[in-house]
Amino acid sequence: MSIWKKIATGMTVASLASTMAACSLGGLLPAKDSGTGTTSVEITFANWISAEDATKEVYSELIADFEQKHPNIKVKPFGVPFNRFKNEVLANSTGGNPPDVIIANQNFSAAFVGSKMAEPLEGLLGPDIINDIVDRSKAGVTYAGKVMAMPLSPHPYALFWNKTLFKKAGLDPEKPPKTWDEMIAMAKQIAALGKDDKGNSIYGIGESSATDLFTGNMLLRTALSYGANFVDDKGNVVYDQGTGLKDSLAYMKDMINNRVSPKGADAKDLRGMFANGTLGMVVDDEFGRTVFRTTSGKGASFDREWGVTLMPIGKTGRSETVFTEHQLIISHESKHKEAAAGFVKYLVSKDAMLIYHQTNGMMSARKSIATLPEMNEDDYAKVFNEQMKTASLLPAANPKFENAMKESADMIVLITDGGKSPEETIATVMPKIKEMYK
Known part of the structure; x- marks a missing residue:
């Protein structure tokens, strides 16, 4: 059994046991149309955000909103401290226990892609989202001509x-x-x-x-x-x-x-x-x-x-x-790729971005959302959007x-x-x- 279940932030023994049971059945439960079907599935979400005080509450809000909109998909977040995150994800994924969705930062994504953990996203997310990615962000997630991660948000300093x-x-x-x-x-x-x-x-x-x-x-x-x-x-x-x-x-x-x-x-x-x-x-x-x-x-x-x-x-x-960047990866070994894609689509949607922006000032890596008045509502937001114009992508x-x-x-x-x-x-x-x- 994956050690995601052992290190899950804030989970009780009872909920841990429930999660383990669900995971043991996960491969038998097919996902349908990113949440439009009737079969209930559970997807796992490996991240460090839900383990940090400044962001764990907003991610709880985002997951609750997603589950309300997609009642046949349940999301189990597993928070791993940032300084252990990459190694934990690599160890579990190569050991046969990959999470369905992985949040990565730009420094980690190349290792995940190089380890054959990532699924190409063009077919899962569709052209409306892929073609809407900010050009410099898209360049940073394209490997051998394929988009292997979905930029969630750029973070210029x-x-x-x-x-x-x-x-x-x-x-x-x-x-x-x-x-x-x-x-x-x-x-x-x-x-x-x-x-x-x-x-x-x-x-x-x-x-x-x-x-x-x-x-x-x-x-x-x-x-x-x-x-x-x-x-x-x-x-x-x-x-x-x-x-x-x-x-x-x-x-x-x-x-x-x-x-x-x-x-x-x-x-x-x-x-x-x-x-x-x-x-x-x-x-x-x-x-x-x-x-x-x-x-x-x-x-x-x-x-x-x-x-x-x-x-x-x-x-x-x-x-x-x-600028660094939070990116979303769908595991190549996921049994629920369509449900995972539904969660990724939600996290980069206008609704989710506005929630995250209002609570944490987060920016969007999608052209159509980054330019919205609601994403540029005060001087604070304007400074970071202006800074992005001269920010260099980490190589x-x-x-x-x-x-x-x-x-x-x-x-x-x-x-x-x-x-x-x-x-x-x-x-x-x-x-x-x-x-x-x-």
């Missing part, structure tokens, strides 16, 4: 700033930085405040520096502002060509070693610091608002204390950033990309704790990354 700390540091709380140099200068001015009245250190900006995948992605985001690219048009690694990566590492060394940015912090740490008022600026996606409201304990009233703006203009002369089509990003995160440790220069760091790590891509 923009700059949040704390208005209270700006004011305390003598900065205009209504004027965030427009250029990269302004951002650095403001961050140092805020860090000079030292500590708050509770003795907590105040930092000017939060750059991820934990040795994890997210740090690698954020280093790439910084490198784009300095003019670097990770791969060329043919997929060859060019990260160390030019001065972009070197300049990015020099920036990280300056920020961390001079205590402008905290050392060793991961995404969760940075979000917590921004929410408790000890971080002047942080780069985050559109989930930030919900996370900050929840973590601060102040709810929507916390919105008065911060703002969000486009990433400052760097060496390239434009606002550079990356994650190679299954080795995730490992490469983890290796590149080690460069920050080498320049901060190891005392290496940017040139020495690049010479140490880049050969490993290039060897992966061979």
Whole structure:
């Protein structure tokens, strides 16, 4: 029996037993027309969203709405913590216990597709949905000419700033930085405040520096502002060509070693610091608002204390950033592909997107939905839709990309704790990354 049943978030022993019994019969119960038939089926949905405080309630609402609209399909969500998600899904799927629907982020999808876990989606979802995918998102889910995942939502990273700390540091709380140099200068001015009245250190900006995948992605985001690219048009690694990566590492060394940015912090740490008022600026996606409201304990009233703006203009002369993406995969081994397709169609529908957007600010990867007035109703939504115009897709089509990003995160440790220069760091790590891509 699949360990999805053992790690399901919030499930009781009784409900677990019920689920296991249903799964044992699942292969005998045919799905019909994505919910239009009369036979009852159960599909499993592997995700990390239902395991996170900021999003689990909205996913419960979405699943309930889907089941009401499709009374012959039941959805069993199994929440797995994000840092274990890819390995758990791979292990269960290759071990004969695949979920019917998998939520993935861009870093994971290539591994799932490469492991033959994904079903091509053109026939299951139909041309009306496939042709409605935003072009850059569609390119990221197309493998050998086939759409292997359905983009759920793009997540461009923009700059949040704390208005209270700006004011305390003598900065205009209504004027965030427009250029990269302004951002650095403001961050140092805020860090000079030292500590708050509770003795907590105040930092000017939060750059991820934990040795994890997210740090690698954020280093790439910084490198784009300095003019670097990770791969060329043919997929060859060019990260160390030019001065972009070197300049990015020099920036990280300056920020961390001079205590402008905290050392060793991961995404969760940075979000917590921004929410408790000890971080002047942080780069985050559109989930930030919900996370900050929840973590601060102040709810929507916390919105008065911060703002969000486009990433400052760097060496390239434009606002550079990356966007990650939540994507939906239907398992190649699913016994209920039509029912699974019905659930995927619902999750990317206008009704579901509006629910998710209203609660979490989520954007849509469908052209017809992204442009709706309801998806652009306030300045917050407009900033992220504007940021998408210059956001670069993470080049994650190679299954080795995730490992490469983890290796590149080690460069920050080498320049901060190891005392290496940017040139020495690049010479140490880049050969490993290039060897992966061979």
